[in-house]
Amino acid sequence: MLSNPDSDVVLSVTDVVTQFDTADGRVHAVNGVSFDVREGELLGVVGESGCGKTVTMMSLVKLLPMPPGEIVGGSALFEGQDLIQTDIDALQKIRGGRIGFIFQDPMTSLNPVLTVGYQLTEALRLHKNSSKSAARQRAVELLELVGIPMAKDRLDDYPHQFSGGMRQRVMIAIALSCDPKLLIADEPTTALDVTIQAQILDLVKTLRQELGMAIIWVTHDLGVVANLADRVMVMYSGFVVERADVEKLYRTPKHPYTYALLRTLPEMEGERAQRLESIEGQPPDQLQRPDSCPFAPRCAYAFERCTQENPLLEFVSEGHEVACWWNMEKNAPREAS
Amino acid sequence: MSDTHLSEPLLQVKNVKQHFPVTAGLLRRQVGMVKAVDGVDFDLFPRENLGLVGESGCGKTTLGRTILHLYRPTEGQILFKNADLTLLKPSALRALRPKMQMIFQDPQDSLNPRMTVGSIIAEPLDEHSIIKDKERSNRIEELLDAVGLNPRYTNRYPHEFSGGQRQRIGIARALGLNPEFIICDEPIAALDVSIQAQVVNLLEDLQEKLGLTYLFISHDLGMIRHISKRVAVMYLGKIVELGPAHELYSRSQHPYTKALLSAVPLHDPGREAKRERIILSGDVPSPANPPTGCPFRTRCPVAETRCATSMPEPKNLGLGHWVACHLME
Ligand SMILES: Nc1ncnc2c1ncn2[C@@H]1O[C@H](COP(=O)(O)OP(=O)(O)OP(=O)(O)O)[C@@H](O)[C@H]1O
Numbered sequence: 001m002l003s004n005p006d007s008d009v010v011l012s013v014t015d016v017v018t019q020f021d022t023a024d025g026r027v028h029a030v031n032g033v034s035f036d037v038r039e040g041e042l043l044g045v046v047g048e049s050g051c052g053k054t055v056t057m058m059s060l061v062k063l064l065p066m067p068p069g070e071i072v073g074g075s076a077l078f079e080g081q082d083l084i085q086t087d088i089d090a091l092q093k094i095r096g097g098r099i100g101f102i103f104q105d106p107m108t109s110l111n112p113v114l115t116v117g118y119q120l121t122e123a124l125r126l127h128k129n130s131s132k133s134a135a136r137q138r139a140v141e142l143l144e145l146v147g148i149p150m151a152k153d154r155l156d157d158y159p160h161q162f163s164g165g166m167r168q169r170v171m172i173a174i175a176l177s178c179d180p181k182l183l184i185a186d187e188p189t190t191a192l193d194v195t196i197q198a199q200i201l202d203l204v205k206t207l208r209q210e211l212g213m214a215i216i217w218v219t220h221d222l223g224v225v226a227n228l229a230d231r232v233m234v235m236y237s238g239f240v241v242e243r244a245d246v247e248k249l250y251r252t253p254k255h256p257y258t259y260a261l262l263r264t265l266p267e268m269e270g271e272r273a274q275r276l277e278s279i280e281g282q283p284p285d286q287l288q289r290p291d292s293c294p295f296a297p298r299c300a301y302a303f304e305r306c307t308q309e310n311p312l313l314e315f316v317s318e319g320h321e322v323a324c325w326w327n328m329e330k331n332a333p334r335e336a337s
Numbered sequence: 338m339s340d341t342h343l344s345e346p347l348l349q350v351k352n353v354k355q356h357f358p359v360t361a362g363l364l365r366r367q368v369g370m371v372k373a374v375d376g377v378d379f380d381l382f383p384r385e386n387l388g389l390v391g392e393s394g395c396g397k398t399t400l401g402r403t404i405l406h407l408y409r410p411t412e413g414q415i416l417f418k419n420a421d422l423t424l425l426k427p428s429a430l431r432a433l434r435p436k437m438q439m440i441f442q443d444p445q446d447s448l449n450p451r452m453t454v455g456s457i458i459a460e461p462l463d464e465h466s467i468i469k470d471k472e473r474s475n476r477i478e479e480l481l482d483a484v485g486l487n488p489r490y491t492n493r494y495p496h497e498f499s500g501g502q503r504q505r506i507g508i509a510r511a512l513g514l515n516p517e518f519i520i521c522d523e524p525i526a527a528l529d530v531s532i533q534a535q536v537v538n539l540l541e542d543l544q545e546k547l548g549l550t551y552l553f554i555s556h557d558l559g560m561i562r563h564i565s566k567r568v569a570v571m572y573l574g575k576i577v578e579l580g581p582a583h584e585l586y587s588r589s590q591h592p593y594t595k596a597l598l599s600a601v602p603l604h605d606p607g608r609e610a611k612r613e614r615i616i617l618s619g620d621v622p623s624p625a626n627p628p629t630g631c632p633f634r635t636r637c638p639v640a641e642t643r644c645a646t647s648m649p650e651p652k653n654l655g656l657g658h659w660v661a662c663h664l665m666e
Pocket residue numbers: 020021022027029047048049050051052053054055056065068069104220286496497498499500501502527528529
């Protein structure tokens with residue numbers, strides 16, 4: 001096990017609430033999310049598209065358009081400082097330095113009119129005061145680290161000259177450039193093929209072991225999470241609905257949503273399924289903060305209470321928390337605690 | 338590399354190459370060539386779903402764009418319903434466009450941030466068809482509904498959607514003109530698994546219902562196994578193995594395919610910890626400077642001296658299974 005439960009908490013997030021003003025009204029994107037990440041730990045964050053993974057992460061470093069976005073409440077302690085209360089100028093010094101960020105969309109976060117080399121060296125010169133030649137040298141090393149061939153010759157290329165996966169690797173290189181204490185990676189390997197992904201995952205494991213980097217890894221790839229994470233947090237409609245050690249989550253999922261999620265995956269071996277299992281229906285529109293369980297309309301186990309009260313995340317067994325009124329193991333309503 | 342099919346192919350790709358010039362210096366003088374696609378052959382039959390897999394940068398997107406003639410091929414022929422696209426006049430090509438669509442890898446590239454979702458989806462409809470008013474707005478709502486988005490969202494802008502929701506807007510747009518052939522370029526890569534299953538089931542239903550033909554680009558080998566009956570494996574601009582999915586997944590012959598399959602993360606922490614991986618050594622060569630002979634030889638665990646001297650010809654192993662590797666001889 002790479003993480004040690006007693007080691008230092010690097011980031012402590014409490015009750016973050018983020019909303020957006022839209023033409024249709026207020027969108028309740030994040031409804032009170034809390035979690036910790038410890039040194040050397042990798043926390044996997046999974047959940048349906050639109051459930052608030054990106055907005056949660058963006059709220060921590062205020063990379064949201066505000067307005068229409070608004071961080072209504074919560075705190076995020078990083079190295080003794082509440083990021084939510086920190087002003088943008090001070091945050092800018094932390095972002096890309098002590099906190100590395102890999103964004104979901106590599107094309108929007110790389111500047112199309114600047115060369116890849118410039119964008120890589122910019123962070124180094126800003127946060128580390130590196131000289132121009134030292135920064136270029138380091139940039140080549142970083143590109144090699146993420147598996148870009150002939151890195152030296154590609155420094156003066158523009159992002160559009162790179163393939164989708166290569167752009168994503170450039171983003172990873174930028175995020176790692178200043179040896180961050182915390183790395184927030186939002187779908188960092190979606191555009192990567194499996195062999196490069198395997199390489200990147202190995203790299204990430206090394207970084208954690210050697211540098212004790214804490215990592216938040218947002219993904220929808222449950223295979224990657226199984227491979228990489230110590231703990232997993234499952235989000236649904238702006239809430240955390242389950243959180244557990246990785247083995248426990250895969251062996252004994254306790255939330256019907258997690259359970260369904262694990263069953264939608266195509267198999268690599270054996271009989272090919274006629275049709276993939278899918279979770280029918282759509283996530284609720286988030287114009288109102290729900291006062292009942294947001295998953296209830298799609299849930300196979302929903303009963304009366306689920307439509308009346310929204311369950312809170314509750315500790316149910318060693319290393320396992322769930323927000324659900326139904327006890328899947330006993331196949332009975334959860335007893336009041 | 339063709340197959341024994343009774344019907345005529347819908348699409349024939351013959352020795353297609355796409356080379357981009359590399360320029361340098363103030364005068365942007367040409368100093369080399371990126372051989373993004375370097376001699377690709379395959380046939381695609383009506384109602385078929387051919388999976389295309391391969392490492393990042395191996396030329397999958399470029400091949401897709403070249404097939405649709407978004408780029409002119411440097412060399413080779415592309416026949417769609419027996420019409421050679423490389424010889425068509427722009428007007429004739431334009432008339433064929435609605436029949437061939439692409440769902441793009443990067444939804445950001447294809448969604449205009451200043452247009453509402455409704456107008457994004459309507460754009461191809463307005464360009465190529467004549468439906469108006471009520472019929473037009475019904476069609477937009479139908480398309481949104483078909484991809485699992487709330488039809489009430491027509492007046493929202495792309496940035497108001499999550500990454501996965503944006504991808505579904507792209508799918509709705511591609512479906513608008515009732516195409517016959519769709520190139521799906523990593524259509525589900527940005528989607529979480531529950532919606533991946535929905536979208537894959539949707540794409541399969543649409544195929545069934547509308548008789549669609551897909552070229553399905555993905556690096557998700559599990560999903561390709563599920564959705565494609567035939568699979569092509571691409572490496573550095575070339576197809577190195579092609580065959581029926583069940584053959585390829587159980588009896589892959591090319592060392593690259595074997596490595597690829599062994600690198601797929603299993604969604605089971607227990608099995609994952611125990612399995613054996615073929616970790617490829619060495620860097621992916623640059624398509625501007627590909628190795629001599631077999632493109633894979635620099636990372637191949639079983640390469641021999643002859644692999645450096647000549648490019649192996651594709652060899653037919655029977656049952657439509659082709660492989661380009663010297664060690665097969
Ligand atoms: N700028 C914005 N204006 C209005 N709504 C927004 C904005 N950005 C995000 N949202 C909404 O907030 C919710 C959460 O979005 P978020 O991007 O965090 O989802 P996600 O979990 O990262 O999804 P994905 O897996 O698709 O990336 C969604 O309902 C989305 O529509």
